[in-house]
Amino acid sequence: MKESTLERSLQREAKFEPNELFFSITDIESTILSGNEVFIRISGYTKEEVLGRYHNIVRHPDMPRIVFKLIWDYLRAGKPIVGYVKNRAKSGAYYWVLAAIFPLEDRYVSIRIKPTTRLLAAIQELYPLLLGAEKRGGMEESAAILPDFLNNLGYHDYNEFMSDALLHELQERRCLSSAPREERTGSHTPFAQQLQGVQRHTKMLINAYDAWFDKINLFIQTKSMFEEKSLVLRQVAREVVFLSLNASVSSYKVENGGETFGILARDVRTNAKENDELIGRIDTLVQLLAGSLNDLIFSVSGIRLQTEALSYFIDELLCENCNVEHHEIEANMDTLVLLVSDHSKKTEALQITIDHQLQEALGHLDQLERQIMYLGYIQVYGIIEAAGNPHETVSFEGIFSQLKTLIRTTTGEIEAMQKMGSGFYTENRSLLNQSIEIGT
Numbered sequence: 001m002k003e004s005t006l007e008r009s010l011q012r013e014a015k016f017e018p019n020e021l022f023f024s025i026t027d028i029e030s031t032i033l034s035g036n037e038v039f040i041r042i043s044g045y046t047k048e049e050v051l052g053r054y055h056n057i058v059r060h061p062d063m064p065r066i067v068f069k070l071i072w073d074y075l076r077a078g079k080p081i082v083g084y085v086k087n088r089a090k091s092g093a094y095y096w097v098l099a100a101i102f103p104l105e106d107r108y109v110s111i112r113i114k115p116t117t118r119l120l121a122a123i124q125e126l127y128p129l130l131l132g133a134e135k136r137g138g139m140e141e142s143a144a145i146l147p148d149f150l151n152n153l154g155y156h157d158y159n160e161f162m163s164d165a166l167l168h169e170l171q172e173r174r175c176l177s178s179a180p181r182e183e184r185t186g187s188h189t190p191f192a193q194q195l196q197g198v199q200r201h202t203k204m205l206i207n208a209y210d211a212w213f214d215k216i217n218l219f220i221q222t223k224s225m226f227e228e229k230s231l232v233l234r235q236v237a238r239e240v241v242f243l244s245l246n247a248s249v250s251s252y253k254v255e256n257g258g259e260t261f262g263i264l265a266r267d268v269r270t271n272a273k274e275n276d277e278l279i280g281r282i283d284t285l286v287q288l289l290a291g292s293l294n295d296l297i298f299s300v301s302g303i304r305l306q307t308e309a310l311s312y313f314i315d316e317l318l319c320e321n322c323n324v325e326h327h328e329i330e331a332n333m334d335t336l337v338l339l340v341s342d343h344s345k346k347t348e349a350l351q352i353t354i355d356h357q358l359q360e361a362l363g364h365l366d367q368l369e370r371q372i373m374y375l376g377y378i379q380v381y382g383i384i385e386a387a388g389n390p391h392e393t394v395s396f397e398g399i400f401s402q403l404k405t406l407i408r409t410t411t412g413e414i415e416a417m418q419k420m421g422s423g424f425y426t427e428n429r430s431l432l433n434q435s436i437e438i439g440t
Helices: 005-010 037-043 065-076 118-152 158-176 190-213 216-251 258-318 326-388 393-439
Strands: 021-027 032-035 081-088 094-104 107-113
Touching: 021 037, 021 258, 021 326, 032 326, 037 258, 065 081, 065 094, 065 118, 081 118, 081 158, 094 158, 094 258, 094 326, 107 158, 107 258, 107 326, 118 158, 158 258, 190 258, 190 393, 216 258, 216 393, 258 326, 258 393, 326 393
Parallel strands: none
Antiparallel strands: 021 032, 021 107, 081 094, 094 107
Protein backbone atom coordinates (compact mmCIF):
# COMPACT_ATOMS: atom_id res chain seq x y z
CA MET A 1 0.00 0.00 0.00
CA LYS A 2 1.31 3.45 -0.92
CA GLU A 3 2.06 5.88 1.86
CA SER A 4 -0.35 8.79 2.05
CA THR A 5 0.87 12.36 1.69
CA LEU A 6 0.15 12.92 5.40
CA GLU A 7 2.21 9.88 6.43
CA ARG A 8 5.15 11.08 4.34
CA SER A 9 4.85 14.55 5.89
CA LEU A 10 4.87 13.11 9.43
CA GLN A 11 8.16 11.38 8.68
CA ARG A 12 9.81 14.51 7.27
CA GLU A 13 11.78 16.85 9.52
CA ALA A 14 11.11 20.57 9.23
CA LYS A 15 14.18 22.71 8.62
CA PHE A 16 15.52 24.11 11.89
CA GLU A 17 19.23 24.98 11.93
CA PRO A 18 21.43 24.61 15.04
CA ASN A 19 22.36 28.30 14.95
CA GLU A 20 18.71 29.41 14.84
CA LEU A 21 16.54 30.28 17.80
CA PHE A 22 12.89 31.11 18.20
CA PHE A 23 10.56 32.24 20.93
CA SER A 24 6.89 32.66 21.56
CA ILE A 25 5.00 34.59 24.22
CA THR A 26 1.70 33.30 25.56
CA ASP A 27 -0.76 34.25 28.26
CA ILE A 28 -1.18 32.00 31.29
CA GLU A 29 -3.76 29.92 29.41
CA SER A 30 -1.20 29.21 26.64
CA THR A 31 -2.81 31.51 24.06
CA ILE A 32 -0.12 32.73 21.66
CA LEU A 33 0.36 36.48 21.91
CA SER A 34 3.48 36.82 19.78
CA GLY A 35 6.42 35.00 18.25
CA ASN A 36 9.49 35.81 16.24
CA GLU A 37 10.06 35.22 12.53
CA VAL A 38 11.76 31.83 12.94
CA PHE A 39 8.81 30.54 14.98
CA ILE A 40 6.37 31.51 12.24
CA ARG A 41 8.55 30.03 9.49
CA ILE A 42 9.18 26.66 11.13
CA SER A 43 5.58 26.21 12.26
CA GLY A 44 4.46 26.67 8.65
CA TYR A 45 1.52 28.81 9.70
CA THR A 46 0.99 32.48 8.93
CA LYS A 47 1.19 34.90 11.81
CA GLU A 48 -2.56 35.44 11.58
CA GLU A 49 -3.11 31.67 11.93
CA VAL A 50 -1.10 31.31 15.17
CA LEU A 51 -1.87 34.54 17.05
CA GLY A 52 -4.76 34.00 19.42
CA ARG A 53 -4.51 30.19 19.15
CA TYR A 54 -3.49 27.82 21.93
CA HIS A 55 0.12 26.67 21.77
CA ASN A 56 -1.00 23.08 21.22
CA ILE A 57 -1.50 24.07 17.57
CA VAL A 58 2.06 22.73 17.11
CA ARG A 59 1.65 19.70 19.40
CA HIS A 60 2.85 16.42 17.92
CA PRO A 61 0.95 13.16 18.60
CA ASP A 62 4.24 11.47 19.60
CA MET A 63 4.41 13.63 22.74
CA PRO A 64 3.43 11.88 26.01
CA ARG A 65 0.82 13.68 28.12
CA ILE A 66 2.92 13.28 31.27
CA VAL A 67 5.53 15.66 29.82
CA PHE A 68 2.96 18.43 29.42
CA LYS A 69 1.60 17.74 32.90
CA LEU A 70 5.14 18.14 34.24
CA ILE A 71 5.51 21.44 32.34
CA TRP A 72 2.23 22.80 33.69
CA ASP A 73 3.06 21.68 37.24
CA TYR A 74 6.24 23.76 37.14
CA LEU A 75 4.67 26.79 35.48
CA ARG A 76 1.67 26.91 37.81
CA ALA A 77 4.10 26.80 40.72
CA GLY A 78 5.80 29.88 39.22
CA LYS A 79 8.95 27.95 38.30
CA PRO A 80 10.73 27.85 34.92
CA ILE A 81 11.11 24.51 33.19
CA VAL A 82 13.19 23.06 30.37
CA GLY A 83 12.17 20.04 28.34
CA TYR A 84 12.63 18.22 25.05
CA VAL A 85 9.56 18.60 22.85
CA LYS A 86 8.66 17.16 19.47
CA ASN A 87 6.49 19.66 17.57
CA ARG A 88 4.48 19.38 14.38
CA ALA A 89 4.40 21.99 11.62
CA LYS A 90 1.28 22.80 9.60
CA SER A 91 2.53 20.51 6.83
CA GLY A 92 2.76 17.59 9.28
CA ALA A 93 6.57 17.66 9.37
CA TYR A 94 8.16 17.30 12.80
CA TYR A 95 10.91 19.25 14.55
CA TRP A 96 12.58 18.65 17.91
CA VAL A 97 13.29 21.54 20.26
CA LEU A 98 14.75 22.09 23.67
CA ALA A 99 12.13 24.41 25.12
CA ALA A 100 12.95 26.68 28.06
CA ILE A 101 9.75 28.19 29.43
CA PHE A 102 9.89 31.08 31.88
CA PRO A 103 6.92 32.46 33.86
CA LEU A 104 6.84 36.26 33.82
CA GLU A 105 4.00 38.12 35.54
CA ASP A 106 0.87 37.33 33.48
CA ARG A 107 2.57 35.48 30.63
CA TYR A 108 5.03 32.76 29.69
CA VAL A 109 8.08 33.17 27.48
CA SER A 110 9.18 30.03 25.65
CA ILE A 111 12.62 30.06 24.00
CA ARG A 112 13.51 27.11 21.80
CA ILE A 113 16.79 25.90 20.34
CA LYS A 114 17.63 22.84 18.27
CA PRO A 115 18.87 20.00 20.52
CA THR A 116 22.15 18.45 19.41
CA THR A 117 23.51 16.51 22.42
CA ARG A 118 23.34 12.81 23.31
CA LEU A 119 20.46 13.54 25.69
CA LEU A 120 18.07 13.88 22.75
CA ALA A 121 18.71 10.24 21.79
CA ALA A 122 17.85 9.19 25.35
CA ILE A 123 14.63 11.20 25.24
CA GLN A 124 13.72 9.68 21.89
CA GLU A 125 13.93 6.28 23.58
CA LEU A 126 11.96 7.45 26.62
CA TYR A 127 8.92 9.07 25.00
CA PRO A 128 7.64 5.94 23.20
CA LEU A 129 7.90 4.10 26.55
CA LEU A 130 5.84 6.83 28.22
CA LEU A 131 3.28 6.76 25.42
CA GLY A 132 2.96 2.98 25.71
CA ALA A 133 2.52 3.25 29.48
CA GLU A 134 -0.20 5.90 29.05
CA LYS A 135 -2.09 3.64 26.67
CA ARG A 136 -1.94 0.79 29.19
CA GLY A 137 -2.51 2.53 32.49
CA GLY A 138 -2.85 6.26 31.91
CA MET A 139 -0.53 8.99 33.16
CA GLU A 140 -0.05 7.28 36.53
CA GLU A 141 1.85 4.46 34.86
CA SER A 142 4.00 6.81 32.74
CA ALA A 143 4.68 9.00 35.79
CA ALA A 144 6.16 5.94 37.52
CA ILE A 145 8.57 5.30 34.62
CA LEU A 146 10.08 8.79 34.42
CA PRO A 147 12.00 8.90 37.79
CA ASP A 148 13.62 5.50 37.20
CA PHE A 149 14.66 6.51 33.68
CA LEU A 150 16.28 9.71 34.99
CA ASN A 151 18.04 7.79 37.77
CA ASN A 152 19.47 5.39 35.20
CA LEU A 153 20.86 8.41 33.33
CA GLY A 154 22.56 9.52 36.57
CA TYR A 155 20.14 12.24 37.74
CA HIS A 156 18.51 12.49 41.17
CA ASP A 157 15.41 14.25 39.86
CA TYR A 158 13.99 16.29 36.99
CA ASN A 159 15.45 19.54 38.35
CA GLU A 160 18.96 18.15 38.02
CA PHE A 161 18.21 16.68 34.59
CA MET A 162 16.80 19.87 33.07
CA SER A 163 19.63 22.00 34.48
CA ASP A 164 22.19 19.66 32.93
CA ALA A 165 20.26 19.46 29.65
CA LEU A 166 20.09 23.25 29.26
CA LEU A 167 23.76 23.65 30.15
CA HIS A 168 25.03 21.00 27.72
CA GLU A 169 22.76 22.06 24.86
CA LEU A 170 23.95 25.67 25.24
CA GLN A 171 27.60 24.58 25.41
CA GLU A 172 27.17 22.48 22.27
CA ARG A 173 25.31 25.35 20.60
CA ARG A 174 28.23 27.69 21.27
CA CYS A 175 30.62 25.18 19.68
CA LEU A 176 28.41 24.77 16.60
CA SER A 177 27.80 28.52 16.31
CA SER A 178 31.33 29.68 17.10
CA ALA A 179 31.47 31.82 13.95
CA PRO A 180 30.02 35.28 14.66
CA ARG A 181 26.67 36.04 13.05
CA GLU A 182 26.69 38.55 10.24
CA GLU A 183 26.01 42.04 11.48
CA ARG A 184 22.71 43.40 10.23
CA THR A 185 22.42 47.11 9.94
CA GLY A 186 19.06 47.37 8.16
CA SER A 187 17.93 50.83 7.18
CA HIS A 188 19.33 54.12 8.49
CA THR A 189 16.03 55.28 9.97
CA PRO A 190 16.05 56.68 13.53
CA PHE A 191 14.28 53.53 14.70
CA ALA A 192 16.93 51.26 13.12
CA GLN A 193 19.68 53.34 14.71
CA GLN A 194 17.98 52.97 18.10
CA LEU A 195 17.82 49.22 17.58
CA GLN A 196 21.51 49.12 16.72
CA GLY A 197 22.25 50.93 19.99
CA VAL A 198 20.18 48.44 21.94
CA GLN A 199 21.93 45.60 20.11
CA ARG A 200 25.34 46.90 21.14
CA HIS A 201 24.25 46.93 24.81
CA THR A 202 22.71 43.48 24.42
CA LYS A 203 25.96 42.04 23.07
CA MET A 204 27.81 43.63 25.99
CA LEU A 205 25.39 41.78 28.26
CA ILE A 206 26.01 38.52 26.40
CA ASN A 207 29.78 38.97 26.79
CA ALA A 208 29.34 39.70 30.50
CA TYR A 209 27.17 36.65 31.08
CA ASP A 210 29.49 34.54 28.93
CA ALA A 211 32.19 35.22 31.54
CA TRP A 212 29.82 33.67 34.08
CA PHE A 213 28.82 30.87 31.76
CA ASP A 214 32.48 29.92 31.39
CA LYS A 215 32.69 29.52 35.20
CA ILE A 216 29.90 26.94 35.33
CA ASN A 217 32.37 24.04 35.42
CA LEU A 218 33.68 25.51 38.68
CA PHE A 219 30.11 25.49 40.07
CA ILE A 220 29.73 21.84 39.04
CA GLN A 221 33.10 20.82 40.51
CA THR A 222 32.30 22.55 43.82
CA LYS A 223 28.89 20.90 44.01
CA SER A 224 30.23 17.42 43.19
CA MET A 225 33.25 17.66 45.47
CA PHE A 226 31.26 18.89 48.49
CA GLU A 227 28.69 16.11 48.03
CA GLU A 228 31.43 13.48 47.67
CA LYS A 229 33.52 14.69 50.64
CA SER A 230 30.46 15.07 52.87
CA LEU A 231 29.56 11.44 52.22
CA VAL A 232 33.11 10.33 53.12
CA LEU A 233 33.01 12.36 56.34
CA ARG A 234 29.73 10.71 57.37
CA GLN A 235 31.17 7.25 56.77
CA VAL A 236 34.42 7.99 58.65
CA ALA A 237 32.48 9.52 61.58
CA ARG A 238 30.48 6.28 61.91
CA GLU A 239 33.71 4.24 61.90
CA VAL A 240 35.20 6.41 64.65
CA VAL A 241 32.06 5.95 66.77
CA PHE A 242 32.27 2.17 66.24
CA LEU A 243 35.99 2.20 67.10
CA SER A 244 35.31 4.11 70.34
CA LEU A 245 32.84 1.41 71.38
CA ASN A 246 35.47 -1.26 70.71
CA ALA A 247 37.93 0.72 72.83
CA SER A 248 35.42 0.86 75.71
CA VAL A 249 34.84 -2.90 75.58
CA SER A 250 38.58 -3.61 75.37
CA SER A 251 39.32 -1.40 78.41
CA TYR A 252 37.35 -3.76 80.65
CA LYS A 253 39.57 -6.66 79.62
CA VAL A 254 42.82 -5.00 80.74
CA GLU A 255 43.84 -6.26 84.17
CA ASN A 256 46.23 -3.43 85.01
CA GLY A 257 45.83 0.10 83.59
CA GLY A 258 42.31 -0.53 82.36
CA GLU A 259 41.07 2.70 83.98
CA THR A 260 43.42 4.80 81.85
CA PHE A 261 42.28 3.06 78.69
CA GLY A 262 38.67 3.46 79.84
CA ILE A 263 39.14 7.25 80.17
CA LEU A 264 40.77 7.40 76.74
CA ALA A 265 37.94 5.34 75.25
CA ARG A 266 35.37 7.66 76.86
CA ASP A 267 37.15 10.75 75.46
CA VAL A 268 37.24 9.17 72.00
CA ARG A 269 33.53 8.31 72.27
CA THR A 270 32.58 11.83 73.40
CA ASN A 271 34.66 13.43 70.67
CA ALA A 272 33.28 10.99 68.06
CA LYS A 273 29.69 11.80 69.06
CA GLU A 274 30.32 15.55 68.82
CA ASN A 275 32.03 15.10 65.46
CA ASP A 276 29.16 12.97 64.19
CA GLU A 277 26.64 15.69 65.12
CA LEU A 278 28.80 18.41 63.58
CA ILE A 279 29.32 16.40 60.37
CA GLY A 280 25.53 15.91 60.27
CA ARG A 281 25.09 19.70 60.26
CA ILE A 282 27.79 20.02 57.58
CA ASP A 283 26.03 17.36 55.50
CA THR A 284 22.70 19.21 55.76
CA LEU A 285 24.41 22.44 54.68
CA VAL A 286 26.11 20.62 51.80
CA GLN A 287 22.74 19.37 50.54
CA LEU A 288 21.35 22.92 50.69
CA LEU A 289 24.47 24.26 48.98
CA ALA A 290 24.26 21.61 46.26
CA GLY A 291 20.66 22.60 45.57
CA SER A 292 21.58 26.28 45.46
CA LEU A 293 24.49 25.60 43.11
CA ASN A 294 22.23 23.58 40.82
CA ASP A 295 19.77 26.49 40.80
CA LEU A 296 22.64 28.89 40.04
CA ILE A 297 23.83 26.73 37.12
CA PHE A 298 20.28 26.71 35.74
CA SER A 299 19.83 30.44 36.31
CA VAL A 300 23.09 31.44 34.60
CA SER A 301 22.29 29.13 31.67
CA GLY A 302 18.80 30.63 31.48
CA ILE A 303 20.09 34.20 31.37
CA ARG A 304 22.60 33.24 28.69
CA LEU A 305 19.72 31.90 26.59
CA GLN A 306 17.49 34.90 27.30
CA THR A 307 20.11 37.46 26.28
CA GLU A 308 20.79 35.51 23.10
CA ALA A 309 17.05 35.49 22.32
CA LEU A 310 16.96 39.26 22.74
CA SER A 311 19.96 39.70 20.46
CA TYR A 312 18.49 37.30 17.88
CA PHE A 313 15.19 39.20 17.86
CA ILE A 314 16.95 42.52 17.28
CA ASP A 315 18.88 40.96 14.40
CA GLU A 316 15.57 39.92 12.86
CA LEU A 317 14.21 43.45 13.26
CA LEU A 318 17.27 44.91 11.54
CA CYS A 319 16.63 42.68 8.54
CA GLU A 320 15.03 44.69 5.75
CA ASN A 321 12.47 41.94 5.10
CA CYS A 322 11.17 42.06 8.67
CA ASN A 323 7.41 42.63 8.79
CA VAL A 324 6.87 42.96 12.56
CA GLU A 325 4.54 45.76 13.53
CA HIS A 326 5.81 48.52 15.80
CA HIS A 327 3.50 47.76 18.73
CA GLU A 328 4.53 44.10 18.63
CA ILE A 329 8.21 45.08 18.58
CA GLU A 330 7.74 47.18 21.72
CA ALA A 331 5.81 44.42 23.50
CA ASN A 332 8.37 41.74 22.63
CA MET A 333 11.34 43.92 23.53
CA ASP A 334 9.75 44.89 26.86
CA THR A 335 9.04 41.25 27.65
CA LEU A 336 12.52 39.97 26.77
CA VAL A 337 14.29 42.79 28.61
CA LEU A 338 12.06 42.28 31.66
CA LEU A 339 12.78 38.55 31.56
CA VAL A 340 16.56 39.11 31.61
CA SER A 341 16.22 41.69 34.40
CA ASP A 342 13.98 39.41 36.47
CA HIS A 343 16.37 36.45 36.26
CA SER A 344 19.40 38.66 36.90
CA LYS A 345 17.85 39.62 40.25
CA LYS A 346 17.08 35.98 41.03
CA THR A 347 20.67 35.03 40.20
CA GLU A 348 21.99 37.76 42.47
CA ALA A 349 19.75 36.53 45.30
CA LEU A 350 21.00 32.97 44.74
CA GLN A 351 24.60 34.11 44.99
CA ILE A 352 23.89 35.84 48.31
CA THR A 353 22.29 32.63 49.60
CA ILE A 354 25.32 30.61 48.46
CA ASP A 355 27.61 33.17 50.12
CA HIS A 356 25.86 32.61 53.48
CA GLN A 357 25.76 28.82 53.09
CA LEU A 358 29.47 28.70 52.26
CA GLN A 359 30.38 30.89 55.24
CA GLU A 360 28.42 28.64 57.59
CA ALA A 361 29.85 25.44 56.07
CA LEU A 362 33.42 26.76 56.29
CA GLY A 363 32.81 27.76 59.92
CA HIS A 364 31.67 24.23 60.76
CA LEU A 365 34.66 22.76 58.92
CA ASP A 366 37.02 24.94 60.99
CA GLN A 367 35.33 23.70 64.18
CA LEU A 368 35.57 20.09 62.99
CA GLU A 369 39.24 20.60 62.21
CA ARG A 370 39.87 21.69 65.82
CA GLN A 371 37.97 18.72 67.20
CA ILE A 372 39.86 16.28 64.97
CA MET A 373 43.11 17.85 66.16
CA TYR A 374 42.06 17.13 69.77
CA LEU A 375 41.17 13.56 68.77
CA GLY A 376 44.71 13.30 67.38
CA TYR A 377 46.11 14.20 70.81
CA ILE A 378 44.03 11.42 72.37
CA GLN A 379 45.25 8.97 69.74
CA VAL A 380 48.93 9.81 70.35
CA TYR A 381 48.49 9.49 74.11
CA GLY A 382 46.71 6.17 73.58
CA ILE A 383 49.60 4.79 71.49
CA ILE A 384 52.07 5.83 74.22
CA GLU A 385 49.97 4.17 76.93
CA ALA A 386 49.56 1.01 74.89
CA ALA A 387 53.33 0.81 74.26
CA GLY A 388 54.05 1.16 77.99
CA ASN A 389 51.47 -1.34 79.18
CA PRO A 390 52.44 -5.02 78.90
CA HIS A 391 48.86 -6.21 79.53
CA GLU A 392 46.57 -6.72 76.50
CA THR A 393 48.34 -4.05 74.48
CA VAL A 394 47.90 -5.64 71.07
CA SER A 395 44.19 -4.81 71.02
CA PHE A 396 44.72 -1.16 71.92
CA GLU A 397 47.67 -0.73 69.57
CA GLY A 398 45.39 -1.91 66.77
CA ILE A 399 42.52 0.36 67.87
CA PHE A 400 44.67 3.48 68.10
CA SER A 401 46.45 2.66 64.83
CA GLN A 402 43.04 2.43 63.11
CA LEU A 403 42.07 5.71 64.78
CA LYS A 404 45.20 7.35 63.36
CA THR A 405 44.20 6.25 59.85
CA LEU A 406 40.67 7.61 60.29
CA ILE A 407 41.99 10.91 61.64
CA ARG A 408 44.30 11.24 58.64
CA THR A 409 41.41 10.53 56.25
CA THR A 410 39.13 13.03 57.98
CA THR A 411 41.82 15.71 58.01
CA GLY A 412 42.43 15.23 54.28
CA GLU A 413 38.72 15.53 53.46
CA ILE A 414 38.37 18.66 55.61
CA GLU A 415 41.39 20.31 53.98
CA ALA A 416 40.05 19.55 50.48
CA MET A 417 36.63 21.00 51.35
CA GLN A 418 38.19 24.08 52.96
CA LYS A 419 40.40 24.72 49.94
CA MET A 420 37.61 24.29 47.39
CA GLY A 421 35.09 26.17 49.56
CA SER A 422 37.40 29.13 50.20
CA GLY A 423 38.30 29.37 46.51
CA PHE A 424 34.68 29.26 45.43
CA TYR A 425 33.69 31.73 48.17
CA THR A 426 36.18 34.26 46.74
CA GLU A 427 35.02 33.55 43.18
CA ASN A 428 31.36 33.86 44.16
CA ARG A 429 32.03 37.23 45.82
CA SER A 430 33.72 38.44 42.64
CA LEU A 431 30.82 37.24 40.49
CA LEU A 432 28.35 38.85 42.87
CA ASN A 433 30.08 42.21 42.42
CA GLN A 434 29.95 41.69 38.64
CA SER A 435 26.28 40.86 38.94
CA ILE A 436 25.58 44.17 40.64
CA GLU A 437 27.53 46.01 37.91
CA ILE A 438 25.63 44.16 35.16
CA GLY A 439 22.34 45.01 36.82
CA THR A 440 23.30 48.66 36.90
